[in-house]
Amino acid sequence: MKERVFLTRALHDFALNELKKRYRIEIHSGKIPIPQSKLRSKIRDAEGLICFPYDKIDKRTIESAENLKVISTYSVGFDHIDIKYAKKKKIRVGYTPEVLTDATADLTFSLLLDLFRRVSEGDRIIRKGEWSMVYGASDYVGVDLQGKTLGILGLGRIGGTLAKRAKAFDMKIIYHNRKRVSKNKERSLNAKYVSFEELITQSDAISIHVPHTKETDHLWNMKIFRKMKKTSFLINTSRGKVINERDLITAIKKKVISGAGLDVYEKEPIGKDHPLTQLQNVVLAPHIGSSTKETRLKMAEITVKNLNLGMEGKKPIYSVGY
Numbered sequence: 001m002k003e004r005v006f007l008t009r010a011l012h013d014f015a016l017n018e019l020k021k022r023y024r025i026e027i028h029s030g031k032i033p034i035p036q037s038k039l040r041s042k043i044r045d046a047e048g049l050i051c052f053p054y055d056k057i058d059k060r061t062i063e064s065a066e067n068l069k070v071i072s073t074y075s076v077g078f079d080h081i082d083i084k085y086a087k088k089k090k091i092r093v094g095y096t097p098e099v100l101t102d103a104t105a106d107l108t109f110s111l112l113l114d115l116f117r118r119v120s121e122g123d124r125i126i127r128k129g130e131w132s133m134v135y136g137a138s139d140y141v142g143v144d145l146q147g148k149t150l151g152i153l154g155l156g157r158i159g160g161t162l163a164k165r166a167k168a169f170d171m172k173i174i175y176h177n178r179k180r181v182s183k184n185k186e187r188s189l190n191a192k193y194v195s196f197e198e199l200i201t202q203s204d205a206i207s208i209h210v211p212h213t214k215e216t217d218h219l220w221n222m223k224i225f226r227k228m229k230k231t232s233f234l235i236n237t238s239r240g241k242v243i244n245e246r247d248l249i250t251a252i253k254k255k256v257i258s259g260a261g262l263d264v265y266e267k268e269p270i271g272k273d274h275p276l277t278q279l280q281n282v283v284l285a286p287h288i289g290s291s292t293k294e295t296r297l298k299m300a301e302i303t304v305k306n307l308n309l310g311m312e313g314k315k316p317i318y319s320v321g322y
C-alpha cells in the first residue's frame with residue numbers, strides 16, 4: 001500500500017505527477033489557509049506533509065499526525081513550523097533556500113527603486129487622471145540612489161545578493177548581523193559592519209532580512225522609527241510580524257520616516273481598505289518575493305525532493321531540525 005501525503009495546496013503538475021507515482025496524495029482545495037481542525041484531521045494518518053508559509057504547523061498539529069515522517073514546506077521561511085517539537089518527534093523538515101535568493105533580492109531592490117523614484121505613485125496618479133501638467137521642475141521628484149546608504153539587517157543569502165545589486169547602483173552599504181560575516185564577503189560586497197544603532201540612524205533605506213522569531217517580533221516599532229532619518233525608507237521582504245504595522249503607519253503619516261516598501265504583512269492577505277493602502281509613499285506587493293516562473297518551479301522541485309528523502313528516512317537536501 002502506498003504511503004499517504006497531504007498537500008495544503010496544489011503544486012505544479014509535474015510535481016503532483018511525480019508525487020502520485022509514489023504516494024497516495026490528497027490536495028486541500030477549499031479555503032486557504034486550510035482551517036486548523038481540518039488540517040489536523042487530514043494529516044492524522046499521513047506520512048508526508050507539504051505545506052506553505054501561511055500554514056500553522058504547531059505542536060498540536062504535529063501531535064495529531066501519528067505517522068508523520070516529513071514536513072516539506074514550499075518556502076525558505078520555516079517560522080510557521082514548530083521545529084523544536086518536530087525534531088523531538090524525529091520528523092524531518094525540508095525547506096527551499098538558495099533557489100529563491102536572486103528572485104527575492106530582485107523584488108527587494110525593485111521596491112527600493114520604486115520608492116526612490118516614485119514609480120507606483122506616478123502610476124496611481126495617472127490612472128486616477130490626476131497628471132494634469134507636464135514636466136514641472138519639482139514635479140514628482142524622487143531621490144538618487146547613487147551615494148545613498150543602504151542598511152541591510154541580516155547579510156545572509158538574500159541580504160548579500162541585495163548588496164550586490166546596490167553596489168552596482170553605487171550605493172554605500174552598511175549591515176548589521178548577529179555575527180559579523182567574513183572579511184572576504186565584506187570586501188566583495190563593499191559592505192561595512194555597523195552596530196544596530198548605527199544601522200538605524202545612518203541608513204537612507206533599510207532592508208530587513210531576518211526571520212520572524214520571539215526576538216525579532218515587532219523589532220521595528222516607534223522607538224526605532226524615531227531614531228531613523230526622516231528621509232529614510234523601510235523595506236521588508238522577510239516576515240510581516242518583524243514590524244509593528246500600526247507604528248509604521250503612524251510613523252509614515254507623521255513623517256517620522258519617508259515611506260516603506262513591503263512584500264509581507266502582519267496578517268496576509270491585506271485588503272484594499274487596509275490603512276497602508278491609503279498612504280502614497282508606500283509600495284505594496286502581495287508576498288511575491290520568490291514569485292518568478294523559474295524560481296517557483298525550482299521550489300516545487302526541491303519541495304518534492306525534500307519530501308522524498310524524508311519519506312525514505314533520509315535528511316532532506318535543505319533540512320532544519322532533525
Ligand code: DGY
Pocket residue numbers: 053074075076077078100104238287288289290291
Ligand atoms: C518564503 O519562501 O518563505 C518567502 O516568504 C517567499 O517570498
